[in-house]
Amino acid sequence: MISRPPVAPPELPTPPDCLKKQKAASLVLYIALVLLALWVVRDFIAVAAWAGVIAIALWPLLQKAAGNRWLAGRTTLIATALTLAIALLVVLPVGVGIAQALREAHDMNEWFQAAQENGIPMPDVIQRLPFGVQQVSAWWQANLAQPLRDSAAMKGLHSTTVMTLGRHFGARAAHGVMVFAFMLITLFVIFQAGPRLSGSLMKGVRRGFGDDGAQLLARMAAAVRGTVSGLVVVGLGEGVLLGVAYFVTGLPHVALLAFVTAIASMLPFCAPLTFGLAALWLFSQGSVAAAVALAVFGSVVVFVAEHFVRPVLIGNSTRLPFLLVLFGILGGAETFGLLGLFIGPALMTVLVVLWTDLVQ
Template sequence: MQQVASAVLYIGLVLLALWIIRAFLPAVGWACVIAIALWPVLRKIEDHSWFTGRTTLIAIILTVAIALLVVLPVAIGIGQASHEAHDLLVWFKSVQENGIAMPDIVQRLPFGSQQVAAWWQANLAQPLRESPAMKGLHGEAVVTFGRHFGARAVRILVVFGFMLVTLFVIFQAGPRLSGALLKGAQRAFGSNGAQLLERMAAAVRGTVAGLVVVGIGEGALLGVAYGLAGVPHAALLGFVTAVAAMLPFCAPIVFCAAALWLFVQGMVAWAIGLAVFGFVVVFIAEHFVRPVIIGNSTRLPFLLVLFGILGGAETFGLLGLFIGPALMTVLMVLWKDWVQ
């Protein structure tokens, strides 16, 4: 009875502690994912003679590198947007007064041209301040949207800051932390528990590798396609595509927007070619390349990898992209232990 009471007390205290820090769990989760992915790099750096015993310096270098990897692209994107802000403001004032002229390509559509032309004339061809399509964009709605967007941005910055602090602490702990985790898992669940923890870490590393490698590949291929098609800022757009491609099925949003721009400019063949090429690249990457990379590192079947990525993202958000395959690894290990 004392053992049962102690177990209940420990579980209750753990749940209470998790409830207290529930607002910081996303930051801790992201820090753990990044630390697991970079753990082999950390061990290689520690093995170098120059960094022996300098765990704090190693932690600072890796944490600053992660911060710059996120901050620099965002800063570049904001800087590029600021250069375009003046022209965009002038264009917006012009369409408010004069509306948006209907492109000639609408009249040459194979079907639906009359319906599209009628809608365009009713909503966009006239001054936008009087257009029915703009009635919902009144001042109060814009202010409310700006307030929600600002609160969301502040929350993301706070989570990012706490993630960096947590990541620094994890890197500074180094091998002591990994050894303590393995020892705790082995003491609680036996040797199988330690092996299961290692398999879960391998699943997270494989998922990170699959998402990043495939995302960079898609961004590079589509960046070249943007340049050939004549899309402006092809390099920046390719980078945005690479970031979007790290999330399942998000890359089509970017290259479809680029194809739509080409279509509006009258370059129909380039627009269709870019859209078709983009969907082919995404289909091959999402259904074959990414599951193979993740499955080879975790020894998971293709279907479990796919279900783990999509189901994890739907259940836990972006963090679920890494939690899902790890849980599928646990399921696979438990199944093998059961049938043996």
């Protein structure tokens, strides 16, 4: 007789309570794995976030380039060109600034040596101050007009504290270069993925959160894009206008000053520091009229840009009121640093959408 293998009894259906426990256990496992993965790549989250902000801002340009008949299908070429453009926009101004600083290093060293031997002569502008002339003159004569070689400040410059600060600055600079390099690599990968990445992301959001989630994601992307336009474009505009004012008033190193002003103008309420210091330098050189004119012109430019142009650019794209735009930018910067300038308005957009859904 041929023996037949024993037939396994049919599996009993899993009770509903067991299914619920299995789903809950699977959810806990997925969350734990996601948190573990985020912890592993925690040092690169900011890198990916910066790359995401830049990619969102340039996404319309990427789509326009991909739709061109001469560039259709050449995703690697488009990604390379856009990534190199971003790298040059950062590297070239920084390189120009470093080169300018190196050219001025010789004169600064001579001035420093003269200050050590002879002190710093009191500028004539102090005698023209409206008040406090005697107090400022006495302090200057006691602390700066004498040879600085034996002063406590100069002794501190040769201490180990300066060496420690120098090493710390070098380490931070090296870390910044590394972060920037990884950001460019991440940005290239995002650009190369192109529409495939966008389609997969929207598909996953629709599957997980429905059409409302997809619309919310689209509005957050619009908020980031509008914030980039409002901060970067307006900052560059302020830098150009104030650069013209620097040239007219006769300030040295106009290009470098305009670049620093443009960078400062991208941060809320920081532009007055740059043109204010420039006006103060003109005032110290005896150019009172030029200093006053620069201060007035800069104040008008910053007032118009901060209160009219920038809120319109950001608010129209995000459909946010001005106060929420301001809270999002300042609160985001305080919480997340520079990256928060772009994350804050996006989070305010989520808040407005949730509030609208609640009251409707």
